[in-house]
Amino acid sequence: MQALPPGDVGAWADAVERVVADRAGYARAALADADEARRRHAPERYRDELVGELRALVGDDRAVVAAP
DSSP states (O other), X not given: OOOOOTTOHHHHHHHHHHHHHTHXXXXXXXXXXXXXXXXXXXXXXXXXXXXXXXXXXXXXXXXXXXXX
């Protein structure tokens, strides 16, 4: 991940050069990031966490069973 200051043209140019120089590495990282994002933001995970929080709020201690 690269954090760049807005308006710093030199930093942006350097960043583009790094990406072009290591295109395969950035492609692998992007695929890994996409997999992680799919896992972290899956509707099933969100649902399970929400149900768990709601059950805790109302005192229902049943375990949340993840959907297959």
